[in-house]
Amino acid sequence: MNKKVDLSTLTHLKQLExxxxxxxxxxxxxxxxxxxxxxxGKDSSVMLHLAMxxxxxxxxxxxxxxxxxxxxxxxxxxxxxxxxxxxxxxxxVHSNPEGIEMNISPFEHGSKVHTDIMKTQALKQALNxxxxxxxxxxxxxxxxxxxxxxxxxxxxxxxxxxxPKNQRPELWNVYNTAIAKGESVRVFPISNWTELDIWxxxxxxxxxxxxxxxxxEQSVVEYGGTKIMVDDERMPAELRATAKKEMVRFRTxxxxxxxxxxxxxxxxxxxIIQEMLLSTSxxxxxxxxxxxxxxxxxxxxxxxYF
Amino acid sequence: xxxxxxxKEHENKDMLRFLTCGSVDDGKSTLIGRMLYxxxxxxxxxxxxxESESKKYGTTGEKIDMxxxxxxxxxxxxQGITIDVAYRFFATENRKYIIADTPGHEQxxxxxxxxxxxxxxxxxxxxxxxxxxxxxxxxxxxxxxLGIEHVIVxxxxxxxxxxxxxxxxxxxxxxxxxxTELGIQNTYYIPLSALNGDxxxxxxxxxxxxxxxxxxxxxxxxxxxxxxxxxxxxxxxxYVNRPNLDFxxxxxxxxxxxxxxxxxxxxxxxxxxxxxxxxxxxxxxxEANRSVTTEEVFxxxxxxxxxxxxxxxxxxxxxxxxxxxxxxxxxxxVMLVWMDEKxxxxxxxxxxxxxxxxxxxxxDKINYKIDVNTYERMQVDELGLNDIASxxxxxxxxxxSDAYSTNRLTGSFIVVDRISNNTVGAGMIVGVSRRxxxxxxxxxxxxxxxxxxxxxxHFPQWDCKAI
Numbered sequence: 111m112n113k114k115v116d117l118s119t120l121t122h123l124k125q126l127e128x129x130x131x132x133x134x135x136x137x138x139x140x141x142x143x144x145x146x147x148x149x150x151g152k153d154s155s156v157m158l159h160l161a162m163x164x165x166x167x168x169x170x171x172x173x174x175x176x177x178x179x180x181x182x183x184x185x186x187x188x189x190x191x192x193x194x195x196x197x198x199x200x201x202x203v204h205s206n207p208e209g210i211e212m213n214i215s216p217f218e219h220g221s222k223v224h225t226d227i228m229k230t231q232a233l234k235q236a237l238n239x240x241x242x243x244x245x246x247x248x249x250x251x252x253x254x255x256x257x258x259x260x261x262x263x264x265x266x267x268x269x270x271x272x273x274p275k276n277q278r279p280e281l282w283n284v285y286n287t288a289i290a291k292g293e294s295v296r297v298f299p300i301s302n303w304t305e306l307d308i309w310x311x312x313x314x315x316x317x318x319x320x321x322x323x324x325x326x327e328q329s330v331v332e333y334g335g336t337k338i339m340v341d342d343e344r345m346p347a348e349l350r351a352t353a354k355k356e357m358v359r360f361r362t363x364x365x366x367x368x369x370x371x372x373x374x375x376x377x378x379x380x381x382i383i384q385e386m387l388l389s390t391s392x393x394x395x396x397x398x399x400x401x402x403x404x405x406x407x408x409x410x411x412x413x414x415y416f
Numbered sequence: 417x418x419x420x421x422x423x424k425e426h427e428n429k430d431m432l433r434f435l436t437c438g439s440v441d442d443g444k445s446t447l448i449g450r451m452l453y454x455x456x457x458x459x460x461x462x463x464x465x466x467e468s469e470s471k472k473y474g475t476t477g478e479k480i481d482m483x484x485x486x487x488x489x490x491x492x493x494x495q496g497i498t499i500d501v502a503y504r505f506f507a508t509e510n511r512k513y514i515i516a517d518t519p520g521h522e523q524x525x526x527x528x529x530x531x532x533x534x535x536x537x538x539x540x541x542x543x544x545x546x547x548x549x550x551x552x553x554x555x556x557x558x559x560x561x562l563g564i565e566h567v568i569v570x571x572x573x574x575x576x577x578x579x580x581x582x583x584x585x586x587x588x589x590x591x592x593x594x595x596t597e598l599g600i601q602n603t604y605y606i607p608l609s610a611l612n613g614d615x616x617x618x619x620x621x622x623x624x625x626x627x628x629x630x631x632x633x634x635x636x637x638x639x640x641x642x643x644x645x646x647x648x649x650x651x652x653x654x655y656v657n658r659p660n661l662d663f664x665x666x667x668x669x670x671x672x673x674x675x676x677x678x679x680x681x682x683x684x685x686x687x688x689x690x691x692x693x694x695x696x697x698x699x700x701x702x703e704a705n706r707s708v709t710t711e712e713v714f715x716x717x718x719x720x721x722x723x724x725x726x727x728x729x730x731x732x733x734x735x736x737x738x739x740x741x742x743x744x745x746x747x748x749x750v751m752l753v754w755m756d757e758k759x760x761x762x763x764x765x766x767x768x769x770x771x772x773x774x775x776x777x778x779x780d781k782i783n784y785k786i787d788v789n790t791y792e793r794m795q796v797d798e799l800g801l802n803d804i805a806s807x808x809x810x811x812x813x814x815x816x817s818d819a820y821s822t823n824r825l826t827g828s829f830i831v832v833d834r835i836s837n838n839t840v841g842a843g844m845i846v847g848v849s850r851r852x853x854x855x856x857x858x859x860x861x862x863x864x865x866x867x868x869x870x871x872x873x874h875f876p877q878w879d880c881k882a883i
Contacts, residue, residue, distance in 0.1 A: 120716065122431035122512040124699055131698045131718035132654070132669040139655040139731055139772070163698040164667075164718070166706040168659035197703070251503045258502040277500065278839040279526055279755050281533035282828045283669070284769055288837035302514055304505045310426060315702075384419040 123311055126303055130157075131164040132283060133262060133299040134246070138171050140287035141244035141295070145237075148174035148201070150186040151363040152319050153248035156308055157300055159317045161246075162197065172246070173200035175236055179228035180205055181216060181365035183341050189320045202240070206232035216367040217346055221334075224365070234270050243289060246297045252304045262301050268292040309386065313379040323382065325359040325374040336370030361386075425509065432640060433514040435531045435564070437555035438541030443572050447541065447610035448517055451632065452506055454617040501531045510636045520551055525558065525788065525802040526755040529842060532562035533828070536640045539568045539631075544577045544607070548590050554788045560598040561751060561804065561844070563824055566638060567595065568604045570631065575609040579622040597791075604638075606631055649673035649681075650715075650742075650818065650826050651735040652771035657720055665696065665720040666729055671771065671825035672818075673737070674714035675721070680738040683729050684816035686882055689738050691724040728882035732773030734816040734826070742826075746814040747849040752779065752799065752807045756833065756840035760799040766840070770815060770829035777811040808849055813881065820844035 120128070137144050146161065148154050161170055176190060194201040206214075209227040216224040237245060251258045261277050263285040278286050289295060300308070312319060329340040331352050339360075340353050345367065358371035359382070376382045438444035504515040516531030518524070532538065538559040542552055559567060569591050577583045584607045595603045606615055607623050608631060614620035615630040629637065654668035675681070679692045698718045700708045713719050723729070736742060754760050760779065768777040783806040784793040799805055820827030831841030860868075860883050871880045 119714070120430075121427060122429045123427065125431050125716065127699050128669060128716050128718040135655045135667050135718070136772075159703070162703065162706070163701040165657060166696065166698065166701040166720075167663060167665075168657055252505045255502075258504065259500045274500070279530045279830075279842065280839070281530050281830060281842045282825060283534075284771070284828065284830045286769065286830060286832055286837070286839045288767065288832050290837060302503065302505070304507070304512075306426070306507065307512070310423065313423065314427060380419045380423060383423065387422075 123307060123314065126300075126307060127160065127163075127311070129283070129302065130160045130299040133285070133297060134161050134164040136285055136287070137244050137246060137297050138165070143240070143242050144172045144244035144246060144297075145175045145202070145240055145242040146170075146172055146246040147248065148176045148190070149248065149363075150176065150182070150190045150320065151248070152308055152312060152323060153250065153300060155317050155319050156303070156311055157246070157248045158193070158197070158199075159315060160299065170197075170199045173202050175202045175204065175240070175245075177229060177232045177236060178203050178205045179224070179232070179365050180210065181224070181228070181344075181367060183320075183322055183339070183363060183366045183369075185320050185322055186363055189318075193318070202236070204232060204236035204239070206235060215344065216365055217344075217349075221368050224368070228365075237270060237294070242294060244287075244295050244297055246299060248300055249298050250303050250305070250308075251301045260298065260301075262298050263287060264296045264298065265289070266294045266296055270294070272296075305386065306383070309379065309383045313383065320363060322360045322363055324378070325357050325376050325381075327355050328358050328371065329353040330356050330358055330371055333367070337372075338369065339366055339371055341366040426507070429507065429510060429512050431512045431514065432537060432635060432638070433516065433535050434537040434539060434635065435516045435518060435528075435535035435559070436539045436541065437518065437528065437559065438520050438551075438572075442520065442541040442543050443610045444520065444541050445517065447539075447570065447572065447608075447616065448504055448515055450610050450613055450616050451515075452504060454613060454632075501527050508632065508636050513635065520555065522551075522554065522788070523802065525554070525804075526753065526842075528555065528558050529562060529753050529755075532558055532564060533842070535562070535564055537566040537568060537635070537638065538564045539570050541570050541572050542587060542591070544571050544573045544580075544583055544587065547587050548594065550789045552591075553594065553791075556594055556598055556600065557786075557788050557791065560600050561753075563820060563844070565600075565642075566602045566604070566640060567600050568606065568631070568634060570610075571605065571607050572610055574607045574614060574623065575612055579607065579614075579620075581623075581625040584626070604628070604634055606634065648740050648742075648823075649675045649679075649735075649737045650823060651675065651719075651721075652773070652826065653729055653731055653733045653735060654772045655731060656729070663722070664726075665722050666735070667698075667718075667720045668772065669718045670713060670715040672715050672823050674712060675737070676712035681723070681735050682738045682741060683727060684734045684736060684742070685744050685814045686728070686733070687744075688727045688729075690727045693722045693724045696720040730882070732775075734771070734773075736816065742816045742818050743848045744814050744816050745848040746777075746811040748809045748811070748817060749783075749846040749849050750807055750809045750829075750843045751820075751846060752805050752809075752831070752841055752843040754799040754801060754803045754805075754841050756838060757801050758833075758836075758840070759801075760803075760831075760841060762797070765834060767832040767834055768809070768811060768829050769832060770817075770845075771826055773815060774832075775811045775813050775815065776834075777809055779807045780810045781808040783807060806846070807843075809843070817845050817848060819847055 165171055206228055214224055214227050249257055261280045265278055330337045331349050340350055357375055359374045360369055360371055374385060376385045436444050502517045504517055506513050516535055518528040518531035540555055571584055571587050588605045607626050608615040614622055617632045619630050650671040652668050652671055653666050657665040657667050677692050677695055681692055682689045694709050695713055697710045697713050700710060763778050765776050765778050768775050782796055785796045785803055785805040786793055788804060818826045827845040829843050830839050833840045868883045
């Protein structure tokens with residue numbers, strides 16, 4: 111007897127959720143030493159939430175890795191440590207010792223040098239030290255043009271390099287996880303989620319996120335064509351002197367000198383979503399790192415950045 | 417609209433994945449750029465970036481080159497072509513859409529096959545001035561090969577043929593014949609101009625003779641649900657979750673059908689039977705309650721089940737309803753798409769990954785290779801990049817197999833080269849090679865069972881299957 115089964119009985123969010131959980135389980139089933147990148151932001155929060163679902167009732171079968179550039183918002187660090195305590199996952203934190211030695215500062219050395227040394231190089235150090243064969247990341251395809259072409263299971267050679275012109279075909283939900291020793295795969299379980307999906311899901315599932323995403327009165331200064339928050343004393347004094355109190359929030363979280371704030375009055379998730387729907391600029395606009403040069407993200411990715 | 421209501425509505429959207437097929441000159445990227453732009457998925461800063469790049473690489477003169485909004489990689493922007501699959505996203509009030517944007521040239525057939533593998537709907541672009549070209553035949557063949565049941569024929573550049581109804585009808589008639597030849601079930605025809613936006617989001621005033629919906633309206637209202645046997649439950653075991661001695665859960669994503677607590681199930685290929693004891697739907701798990709169970713679940717949910725009896729079940733096994741067993745075989749008739757520069761040679765051993773099982777196998781016969789442009793069948797001894805052929809595949813272990821036409825997720829596989837580790841091919845199961853059907857009810861002697869248990873206990877590195 112043929113009965114019509116409606117494939118749409120799962121909403122798009124439930125379909126995305128199931129797809130992500132499938133990907134996370136595939137990683138744990140196929141690799142011997144996986145790790146999940148944890149950046150403390152909303153995408154990481156969703157990914158962590160999905161992983162907690164995928165392996166319930168067990169604990170997370172992999173550690174979380176946070177590459178701390180030492181210039182993250184202070185609240186991010188507090189939030190990170192609280193989550194680790196609440197959920198009981200293993201947290202690995204790494205900062206580039208050479209960068210600490212050189213006292214790298216985005217204000218002094220610029221975003222390009224800072225990102226390269228404190229993020230890309232630091233990430234490679236942490237990955238080499240851990241010997242991970244699968245690195246789970248929270249990148250989404252709608253974020254940036256070069257990401258739109260990246261595979262969900264994205265092969266990296268021994269030097270963590272991505273070859274955009276020579277990617278493995280990826281069909282159905284069958285993922286090729288075969289690699290040789292020393293090579294690795296970056297896995298992006300939330301590739302097919304959009305910014306709106308992420309917010310909607312956070313709202314529906316009640317996922318904790320740092321309060322920086324919500325509008326608050328903060329001290330901000332004009333810097334590099336955007337507004338940045340005065341988060342600590344390391345901001346040059348002459349810049350700090352120009353600080354003004356404004357109602358702002360952040361659409362993405364990263365290094366505070368490189369993360370632009372937007373003026374906003376959105377203090378709840380529905381208000382954030384409403385603001386996002388009416389917004390005329392993309393979330394990455396606030397990220398100074400994408401704009402250093404044309405094709406900036408693609409180049410950074412080739413070199414090993416997420 | 418009130419935001420809370422909006423969220424309620426958005427929460428209940430479904431999802432549609434579609435593929436766009438066409439070559440550079442058909443205006444495919446332009447159409448996608450147009451859909452994203454008109455549905456307000458392009459932000460001002462992205463538009464500004466495209467504007468500045470239009471001056472450098474653009475091909476549209478004063479207008480913003482919509483294609484630059486979607487062509488991702490720098491080399492593509494420079495060359496003005498789409499060379500890889502890119503995924504795009506937008507949403508309307510009814511649906512979330514995932515677009516697989518793939519290149520149309522013959523040398524990128526594998527990329528198109530990749531994009532088609534996850535699509536529910538294909539949009540085939542036809543240049544109104546040129547009608548059906550070789551590439552249209554190729555794209556349509558791939559679409560039908562990959563089992564896409566709905567094809568929207570977008571007859572583009574209507575502005576260049578004065579929005580002629582006759583021209584539209586001529587192309588429609590020609591394509592209908594092609595669709596019949598390929599057995600494509602549902603076809604829809606739309607006259608449009610991607611460049612100017614005619615019949616993309618809004619109905620065009622230039623085509624008063626066209627009474628159908630514009631492209632977006634059609635996508636929004638299409639019924640893409642499938643006729644499926646509700647009882648044909650298919651559950652490829654992905655991962656065994658064993659937090660402690662009291663819990664042994666089998667995790668995976670339901671490929672088809674539904675299952676509930678108490679159902680009689682069979683594990684394939686071993687043929688062992690048991691009952692479903694409990695079900696966890698991963699989606700229901702919350703931070704506060706990590707052991708929520710449920711009574712019934714269905715595809716495509718990601719679940720974990722436990723069984724009444726201690727049955728040996730591992731990754732790669734397929735759990736099905738005892739009342740509805742698929743055939744189990746190690747010799748399968750398949751359609752194979754070769755995706756590597758290095759040719760496929762008969763009898764060479766590859767790793768075949770189907771759902772969650774990875775099994776060594778080889779191809780022992782090429783029945784025929786098919787010309788993607790003329791659909792002619794040819795006798796060959798090896799397959800080169802982008803070749804598509806009917807083959808016989810011999811696996812070193814039997815698997816429970818469904819035809820791709822009945823189940824996309826259990827009827828498909830990829831071919832991995834054991835030395836380069838590359839994905840070198842993709843295939844679709846057509847059926848079991850007749851004379852090789854194995855029965856799943858083989859009775860083992862006590863000695864065989866004990867020997868098997870001994871080997872599995874003391875020599876786990878041999879990966880011996882449980883019997």
